[in-house]
Amino acid sequence: MNDLLSVKNLSVAYGEKTTVRNVSLRLAEGAIRCLVGTTGSGKSTVLHAVAGLLGAGARITGGSIVFCGEELSDATPSRMRELLGNRISLIFQNPENFFDPIMRIGDQFAEFLKYHDSSLQNAECADMTVKALAEMRLEEPERLLSLYPFELSGGMLQRCAIALAMLSKPRLLLADEPTSALDIVSQAKILGELKRLNRETGTAILLVTHSMKVATALDGLVSVMHDGEVVEEGFARDVLSQPKAAYTKELIHSLPDIEEMRLVE
Ligand SMILES: Nc1ncnc2c1ncn2[C@@H]1O[C@H](COP(=O)(O)OP(=O)(O)OP(=O)(O)O)[C@@H](O)[C@H]1O
Ligand SMILES: [Mg+2]
Numbered sequence: 001m002n003d004l005l006s007v008k009n010l011s012v013a014y015g016e017k018t019t020v021r022n023v024s025l026r027l028a029e030g031a032i033r034c035l036v037g038t039t040g041s042g043k044s045t046v047l048h049a050v051a052g053l054l055g056a057g058a059r060i061t062g063g064s065i066v067f068c069g070e071e072l073s074d075a076t077p078s079r080m081r082e083l084l085g086n087r088i089s090l091i092f093q094n095p096e097n098f099f100d101p102i103m104r105i106g107d108q109f110a111e112f113l114k115y116h117d118s119s120l121q122n123a124e125c126a127d128m129t130v131k132a133l134a135e136m137r138l139e140e141p142e143r144l145l146s147l148y149p150f151e152l153s154g155g156m157l158q159r160c161a162i163a164l165a166m167l168s169k170p171r172l173l174l175a176d177e178p179t180s181a182l183d184i185v186s187q188a189k190i191l192g193e194l195k196r197l198n199r200e201t202g203t204a205i206l207l208v209t210h211s212m213k214v215a216t217a218l219d220g221l222v223s224v225m226h227d228g229e230v231v232e233e234g235f236a237r238d239v240l241s242q243p244k245a246a247y248t249k250e251l252i253h254s255l256p257d258i259e260e261m262r263l264v265e
Contacts, residue, residue, distance in 0.1 A: 003066070004029045004171060004204050005050065010063035010073075012045050012054065018061060020045045021228045029171070030202040032195075032220025034236065036212055036251065041225040043208040047174050049073070050206065051090055052080030068171065085112070089165035093177040095157040098164070099149040105129075105160055106145030112164060132163040136193060155186035159193065166197060173197075175207040179214065191217055192263035212251050216240050217263050224248045 005027040012020040020042040027033050035043040048054050050065055052075060065072040067088070072080070084090065092098055099108055109132070110125035120128075126145060133141035136159040149157055158178060165173060175194070179187040195218055198205050209215060215222045215236045222236040224245065232245040243249045 003027060004068065005206065006066045007046070007050065008064045010046065010049060010065060011061045012049055012058060013061045014058050019228050022063070023230050025223050025230065025233065027204050027206055030198065030204050032198055032205045032207070032218050034215035034218060034220065034222045035206070035208045035225055036210070036215045036222055037225035038210055038251070042228040043225055044176055047176055047206065047208050051084060051088065051174055052077070086168050087170055088172045088174065089168060089170040090174045091161050091165050091178050093180050095154065095161040096149055098161040099157070101149055104145065105147055105149065109164060112167060116168065132167055133160065136163040154182050155190060158182065158190050162193065162197070166201070166203070169201065170203055173203050173205045175205060177208055177210070188263055194218070195263055212240060224251065
């Protein structure tokens with residue numbers, strides 16, 4: 001099967017310092033892959049490189065990123081803007097950063113919808129938003145339209161962020177620690193929603209997490225990153241039961257409660 005995303009020998013430097021070295025990973029249509037590693041291992045850098053969101057001080061120094069047959073490592077900013085929020089969507093650790101704090105939820109969805117289709121009327125936007133929020137199993141979605149982000153819990157707001165990210169029916173959802181700021185129950189629920197969305201919509205997911213437990217719960221592929229390199233990859237459950245790299249073993253042994261994460265779907 002053709003890859004949706006193929007990263008080959010990617011290297012990224014911040015200034016003179018190379019922080020991601022020769023990272024390769026593949027993601028088939030509709031697949032899930034987690035990038036797992038401790039802080040500073042380069043996970044977000046890889047995700048930002050794929051999204052074309054590396055900051056001004058960072059540059060890709062080698063390798064390639066091919067999405068749907070298109071080379072993205074040298075894509076122009078305007079091409080990346082076309083892809084983002086369209087065929088590729090993003091969610092982050094803190095959903096508060098995703099939303100404008102002084103704009104009602106409904107208006108933020110309407111703004112996004114009208115950006116993609118300027119012919120849409122307010123009532124149509126409201127209908128589409130309610131449907132998207134209900135799809136993320138948010139209760140009383142009509143009521144949410146008039147609320148501000150701070151009026152929602154972290155879990156609810158992350159559901160709103162996912163609903164917004166999924167509006168364009170992206171082929172690829174990039175998620176950077178989407179559940180790390182949540183309590184354990186909300187975490188399991190949000191991961192359950194991501195798994196369900198993946199199954200029902202076929203949107204592939206590349207998810208960054210420091211937790212092998214999260215990767216195992218999502219039950220897809222995993223790339224273990226350490227010090228800027230991928231040290232091991234495979235199906236999460238195989239890597240968990242038979243880790244090969246010394247670093248992976250360390251990562252697993254630091255998680256005595258590995259069995260406890262059960263997705264809530
Ligand atoms: N804007 C930046 N300028 C300079 N160095 C950076 C920048 N962003 C990240 N780095 C460095 O690159 C390395 C990888 O960082 P990155 O954020 O990709 O790691 P991470 O695995 O996502 O970590 P975390 O789990 O803490 O989010 C780190 O050593 C970090 O200090
Ligand atoms: Mg990070």
